[in-house]
Amino acid sequence: xxxxxxxxxxPPYVYGAAAALAPWFLGLxxxxxxxxxxxxxxxxxxxxxxxxxxxxxxxHAPSAWMSLFxxxxxxxxxxxxxxWRIKMGxxxxxxxxxxxxxxxxxxxVTGSLWGRPMWGTYWAWDPRLTSELILLFLYVGVMSLRPxxxxxxxxxxxxxxxxxxxxxxxxxxxxxVQWWNSLHQGATVAKxxxxxxxxxxxxxxxxxxxxxxxxxxxxxxxxxQGEVLNRERQAKWVREAIKS
Amino acid sequence: xxxxxxxxxxxxxxxxxxxxxxxxxxxxxxLVFFLIVTTxxxxxLSLQLSLLRDMAPGVLWVAAxxxxxxxxxxxxxxxxxxxxxxxxxxxxxxLTLIVxxxxxxxxxxxxxxxxxxxxxxxxxxxxxGSAFATMMLSLGLGTLTLSWLGAIGAGLTVGLRRGNVxxxxxxLPLAMPLLIFGAGATDRALSGVSPLGALYFLAALCVFxxxxxxxxxxxxxxxxxx
Numbered sequence: 001x002x003x004x005x006x007x008x009x010x011p012p013y014v015y016g017a018a019a020a021l022a023p024w025f026l027g028l029x030x031x032x033x034x035x036x037x038x039x040x041x042x043x044x045x046x047x048x049x050x051x052x053x054x055x056x057x058x059x060h061a062p063s064a065w066m067s068l069f070x071x072x073x074x075x076x077x078x079x080x081x082x083x084w085r086i087k088m089g090x091x092x093x094x095x096x097x098x099x100x101x102x103x104x105x106x107x108x109v110t111g112s113l114w115g116r117p118m119w120g121t122y123w124a125w126d127p128r129l130t131s132e133l134i135l136l137f138l139y140v141g142v143m144s145l146r147p148x149x150x151x152x153x154x155x156x157x158x159x160x161x162x163x164x165x166x167x168x169x170x171x172x173x174x175x176x177v178q179w180w181n182s183l184h185q186g187a188t189v190a191k192x193x194x195x196x197x198x199x200x201x202x203x204x205x206x207x208x209x210x211x212x213x214x215x216x217x218x219x220x221x222x223x224x225q226g227e228v229l230n231r232e233r234q235a236k237w238v239r240e241a242i243k244s
Numbered sequence: 245x246x247x248x249x250x251x252x253x254x255x256x257x258x259x260x261x262x263x264x265x266x267x268x269x270x271x272x273x274x275l276v277f278f279l280i281v282t283t284x285x286x287x288x289l290s291l292q293l294s295l296l297r298d299m300a301p302g303v304l305w306v307a308a309x310x311x312x313x314x315x316x317x318x319x320x321x322x323x324x325x326x327x328x329x330x331x332x333x334x335x336x337x338x339l340t341l342i343v344x345x346x347x348x349x350x351x352x353x354x355x356x357x358x359x360x361x362x363x364x365x366x367x368x369x370x371x372x373g374s375a376f377a378t379m380m381l382s383l384g385l386g387t388l389t390l391s392w393l394g395a396i397g398a399g400l401t402v403g404l405r406r407g408n409v410x411x412x413x414x415x416l417p418l419a420m421p422l423l424i425f426g427a428g429a430t431d432r433a434l435s436g437v438s439p440l441g442a443l444y445f446l447a448a449l450c451v452f453x454x455x456x457x458x459x460x461x462x463x464x465x466x467x468x469x470x
Contacts, residue, residue: 137417144413148404157467158400162414165396165460169418172449176421179445180428 009086012237015228018221025218032211040204047201053117056110058205062212064107064128067135068170070100070216074142075167078160090156091231093163094146095223099216101139107132127178134173138166152231252337253345260349270318274311274354275361281307282365293370300369301430304379305386305423307365308358312387313412315354316394319346320402320465333469340462347395347461355387371434378433378443385446386426392457393418399464421449 007013040058047054074096081089111129112122123129142159149155232238247255264271285303286296323329323346332342359380366379397415401407429442 134417134420137413141410141414141417144410145400148401148407148410154403154467154470158464161396161460161464161467162400165418168456169421172421172452173417176424176445180424 008088009084011088011228011232011235012241014088014091015225015232015241018224018228022218022221022225025214025221029211029214029218032207032214036204036208036211040201040208044201044204045198050118053114056114058208060107060110060114061205062208063103063110064132065209066212066216067100067104067107067132069213070096070103071135071139071163071170072167074100075160075163078163082157082160082164087153087156087231088228090160091227092220092224093160094156095220095227097139097143097146097159099219099223101136101143103212103216104132104136104139108136127174127180131174131177134177135170138170142166247337249337249341252335253341256332256342256345257349257352260346261352264349264353270315271353271357274315275357277314278307278311278358278361279365281310282369286369297370297434300366300371301379301427301434302423303369304362304365304371304430305383305427308362308383308387309390309416309419309423311358312354312390313394313415315350316391316398316415317401317408317411319350319395319398321398324402324468329465330469333465338462339465340458343395343399343461343465344458347391347458350395351388351391355384355391358387359383371430375430375433378439379430382426382429382439382443382446385443385450386422389422389446389450389453390415390419392453392461395461396457396464399461399468401468402465403468422446425449 036058041055044055046052074093077089077092077096079089080086081093108129111132115124115126115129116122142162145162146155146159149158229238229242282303285299285307289296289299320329323332329342333339335342362380362383363373363376366376367373371379394411394415397411400414401411404410425442425446429439429446432439432442
């Protein structure tokens with residue numbers, strides 16, 4: 001029953017699985033993101049308050065969601081690697097961190113671009129934007145700790161531990177930032193609460209969410225291939241895989 | 245020789261305290277840094293005491309976080325460099341116990357000292373005496389929590405040659421809730437609102453880190469020591 005789990009410890013298996021999965025993820029991602037973009041940007045009706053400006057939600061919300069999702073998957077991969085001593089977990093965690101950081105940056109940039117027409121300013125100390133910014137700092141911490149060690153195995157484990165500590169802290173940071181905001185700002189600027197959406201707006205958004213996850217999967221598979229090749233560059237199978 | 249758990253704890257704490265008091269300059273430096281940073285804000289912002297007072301809790305807390313961070317780098321460093329840490333790890337007592345004792349001793353000489361100096365700085369920033377109790381309590385809880393978070397960071401970076409900046413990079417994002425609740429509590433006491441809510445949050449964070457962080461810090465130290 002657990003054989004599939006043990007197979008994950010074998011670099012050639014992980015490399016092969018990532019290579020096999022990547023095109024599927026990519027193809028499905030192109031389909032769902034394509035549908036979401038066309039339906040969301042062209043066919044969905046404009047918002048009665050925000051007009052066409054709301055359409056940035058089709059990029060903003062999925063990237064904000066993915067920024068948390070990639071952090072969680074990075075921490076889980078690191079935890080698996082620490083607990084069961086599966087080195088491939090570190091490869092997945094190392095591959096996941098830059099993707100997650102990019103999603104976080106994308107969420108921040110689209111959020112501030114959205115803030116310009118809605119709030120009249122690029123940056124407001126909105127709790128969601130602020131906790132997203134702190135999440136970016138957490139990513140930067142993990143990403144700079146790994147290469148700081150001369151011994152890569154040690155850097156891997158240090159980064160995995162920091163990822164787990166950060167994952168425990170993410171909800172605490174999220175709720176304390178919300179508390180801080182309620183303390184400092186009496187009247188909040190245009191709340192970005194989830195309004196009830198008609199299906200023609202919601203369906204493209206859901207499609208974009210699924211598409212972003214598939215895209216993450218595709219990029220993760222490609223990056224994992226690179227990580228595995230780099231980490232196992234002394235191994236015989238790598239030389240054969242590169243030759244063929 | 246068989247040493248009990250509590251005895252080992254007090255021995256390590258006493259050793260740490262003894263070492264710190266033999267180097268009084270290292271004790272004083274974070275405090276002086278704390279004073280200098282709080283001096284920078286009035287110089288950079290405004291001399292009006294009323295304006296300053298509105299910002300005082302934040303200024304005080306940011307300065308306290310930075311000065312505590314400054315001393316965290318040394319938490320395991322010298323003991324790791326001369327091999328003492330390895331001997332302690334091999335002593336038969338759990339490494340967690342050693343980490344708890346060292347971090348606790350570190351808080352006693354840095355955090356408590358900061359709490360004791362804070363009324364002076366607070367007066368200079370225009371915080372009235374009525375808010376001192378809240379401020380000192382929140383600083384005490386906050387620096388203890390920060391020592392624990394810092395122990396994780398110090399454990400992770402102890403083997404690195406230039407770990408100081410990295411340590412701040414790792415620990416500061418984790419410490420942001422402390423700043424929010426600590427400065428929030430002081431702010432509320434200043435404006436005459438009950439600060440209990442924020443203090444309870446701070447105490448909860450403190451208990452949470454005190455229970456979990458020792459294990460994370462031990463794991464971090466193990467990674468660096470091996």
